[in-house]
Amino acid sequence: MKELRASRIIANDHENIPITLLMACLSLLANPNPAAHCALMVAFTVARVGHTITYYKAVQPWRSIFFGLGLISTFGIAINGCIAALKV
Numbered sequence: 001m002k003e004l005r006a007s008r009i010i011a012n013d014h015e016n017i018p019i020t021l022l023m024a025c026l027s028l029l030a031n032p033n034p035a036a037h038c039a040l041m042v043a044f045t046v047a048r049v050g051h052t053i054t055y056y057k058a059v060q061p062w063r064s065i066f067f068g069l070g071l072i073s074t075f076g077i078a079i080n081g082c083i084a085a086l087k088v
Helices: 002-029 034-056 062-086
Strands: none
Touching (some): 002 034
16 A cells, blocks of 8 residues: 555655656746745745655645645746846
8 A cells, every 4th residue: 555655655755746847947037026936935845745645644634735835836936036037
């Protein structure tokens, strides 16, 4: 059972981490607010580590909370980049 859970963790990471890294790189091209960008990347990293641990140990609702924090961080990174890109 633990092996199946571990493979699901890896699959979940492969679905979420690349899109956030892409958003972060694209956001950097627009010269975003550096403090917000760093804070959101730290929040995303903490959320993914927390999600991985709680997924492996099957701890609810923390798994969902960490997933939500990661998702909010990803949207925040995208919004930060959009705000920077739209500044004239």
